[in-house]
Amino acid sequence: MRRYEPQTLEPRWQERWERMGAHSTPEASDKPKFYALEMFPYPSGEGLHMGHVRNYSIGDVVARFKRMNGYRVLHPMGADAFGLPAENAAIQRGVNPRQWTESNMERIREEQARMGISYDWDRYVGTCQPDYYRFTQWLFLLFYERGLAYRKKAAVNWCPDCATVLANEQVEDGKCWRCDSEVEKKELEQWFLRITDYADALLEGLESLPKWPEKVKAMQRNWIGxxxxxxxxxxxxxxxxxxxxxxxxxxxxxxxxxxxxxxxxxxxxxxxxxxxxxxxxxxxxxxxxxxxxxxxxxxxxxxxxxxxxxxxxxxxxxxxxxxxxxxxxxxxxxxxxxxxxxxxxxxxxxxxxxxxxxxxxxxxxxxxxxxxxxxxxxxxxxxxxxxxxxxxxxxxxxxxxxxxxxxxxxxxxxxxxxxxRLRDWLFSRQRYWGCPIPILYCDNCGVVPVPKEELPVRLPEDVVFDGKSNPLTTSEQFATASCPSCGGVARRETDTMDTFIDSSWYFLRYTDPHQEDKPFAAEQANRWMPVDFYIGGVEHAVLHLLYSRFVTKVLHDAGMLEADEPFQHYFPQGMVLKDGSKMSKSKGNVVSPQDIIERYGADTARLFILFAAPPDRELEWSDSGVEGSYRFLTRVWRMVQNHVSLFENRQPPQPNDDAAKELHRLVHQTVKKATVDIHERYQFNTAISGIMELVNGIYAYPAEADRGTLAQAIETVVLLLAPFAPHITEELWEQMGNTDSVHDQSWPAYDEAALVLDEVEIAVQINGKVRHKAVVPSGADRKAIEEHVMGDEKVRKLVNGKTVHKVIVVPGKLVNIVAK
Missing domain, CATH: 3.90.740.10 (Valyl/Leucyl/Isoleucyl-tRNA synthetase, editing domain)
Structure with missing residues (x-):
């Protein structure tokens, strides 16, 4: 018997999927569309954590399930790559944030690939890449043209010793995080977006989102206020x-x-x-x-x-x-x-x-x-x-x-x-690692937008990262430009955009990632939008979702998009805890996904994270739970190995004997449960539990019972398990003699008639007290049930010597015999 060795088979299938383009997005198709999306990660130096694993596993189950149910699925991934942490890391290491970020992006892509997630990597988007932030600048100019971007004085956090503006995250107990100086409030010219113009539209739009959790909609209503x-x-x-x-x-x-x-x-x-x-x-x-x-x-x-x-x-x-x-x-x-x-x-x-x-x-x-x-x-x-x-x-x-x-x-x-309560979006940041604002200041012409054909305004390389000022102000080449209106000398805006803008439209770029003339073609975006299922932490339930909704509504009003809401269904997954606390390095309770994958395989990591708790609840990490998931997959592996011969000369199911009837019913019961749990309830843990019960039923199946029914049951286990554990099921599907992918198969259908029991057990009461359990034909009428029960040998003994005055029959539940 071959051993289950995920460390060998998982990389082999990942390489084969990539070579075959197994996860490419079908464009020309008459199938209904389904856009599955998980929030993309920030490429920090720490790599992925178990919260990411949970997020991506949920999305992948839904994406694979939809493919098996006849949908054309868009399932992309990228990186939310601009931001303050990378700039801080660059200052600490004396390198450009680009080097730090791009190396992290590559490593995280490799870690995601090791998980076997069905991403269309041809649509990968990195928000720090010029071909992406070119169109972030394009969108800023659209906002400016529509009167939604403006400049005014606003209070900022100012460190007098570092001579720089600090983000709120850099102010600790009123002091600069770097030099410990007292932080001051200082008024500077800042860019804003008029999100308040859309306050009522954002409120009203919540009523059109029945698949959003009520608590999230309440958070947005309170924020708008x-x-x-x-x-x-x-x-x-x-x-x-x-x-x-x-x-x-x-x-x-x-x-x-x-x-x-x-x-x-x-x-x-x-x-x-x-x-x-x-x-x-x-x-x-x-x-x-x-x-x-x-x-x-x-x-x-x-x-x-x-x-x-x-x-x-x-x-x-x-x-x-x-x-x-x-x-x-x-x-x-x-x-x-x-x-x-x-x-x-x-x-x-x-x-x-x-x-x-x-x-x-x-x-x-x-x-x-x-x-x-x-x-x-x-x-x-x-x-x-x-x-x-x-x-x-x-x-x-x-x-x-x-x-x-x-x-x-x-x-x-x-x-x-x-x-x-909602304020206009304070949009500008005085730091380097963000999207440059495409604005020039000319003494003759005033504020002048950079022409769209000259985008992107690229981040310069000749900057000084010393923590003493905005690095963009140290590049003379960047700061000085020619005015496109009069040809005179102009000063370039050295503020960059708030990184929330990058994640406020990335889902649109995924629909048309190689478009060179505009952010996306309306035809492509309208083909896929809105996102059908969006997964991410509830900590993003206000600002990220609100800004994404705002940008979508502006693009809708500009005639670029039919949808006026970006996410039809938002699903906030629960946190992963260890020892009762959120995983963090400072608490020393971090579990590395890569360590789990190397020891047990990606399928085990995915199965545990989906089985251990309902996906919208907090999940307490358990080493024994991981081992239990591994043992279950090993058990499924042995189940197929022990019965490979069944598929060499496959017989049709003939559930005529009692054992075959029971297994046949269990198969259809499990298919129904898994279908409802995944499609309607999004309770993946109970779906997996049902599959485990079916595996138990297969192991208990008598050797002499119908072999065709057994083969059907084993095949059903592999198909139902495929979205959860894609590598092992692909391997087993091939061992069962199939030449095409398990993920290209149709999701099993269930037959309601097969769920009906031939016989049911009912309680038999004597004068109101349960004294016996009788098995009667399912669907029998009252008279037939009474005759069956009264003819039961045990019941005859219980009423022997007594006079039966009345027999009360409740079909499917009980029979009460009144006798004295």
Missing amino acids: RSEGATITFTIPELDDTPVSVFTTRPDTLYGVTYMVLAPEHPLVPRLIQRKESEETIRDFIDAMAKESELSRTGSDVEKVGHFTGAYAKHPLTGENIPIWVANYVLMEVGTGAVMGVPAHDERDFAFAQKYDLPIRQVVRPQEGDDEAAELETAYVEDGVLIHSGPFDGLDNRKAIRAIADHLKEHGRGGATVSY
């Missing part, structure tokens, strides 16, 4: 009635305002505190807040801290002077950077007012109450009736929301407004 309310305009008398707008969802509480709070970063603050007693204190406070993260300022357990500016705002309806404060819990990036304090009806404002002894004025009372303000021990946030609200007294507060908004609009002091 649509709120209906009113904009209210206060004025500041000492600044010549300069207007200050606030947005609130509770304009009904306007008469309860007792103070206003501005964000420390608000542009009016320096003017308000100038030459005031509090000026120095507030400037120190502003500097301190510039070093704090959003979470450290706005968390629910963070103490609210503020300072009175010495200035007042004028109430838009009462004319009252309202003291203006600055406080940590108001952010410039949220709303207008100003809020009105209504402590009687907002818990946060209530706590702030109590701390600083500010007035608390009740203007909404319960429906059943009087018009006198109560002594509040906490903020009253329920619905009710307005009091102390001028002409709006007695009005239901929900009706007052609209009434006061209309009144503000009528008097030019605000009005009903829809606000969003």
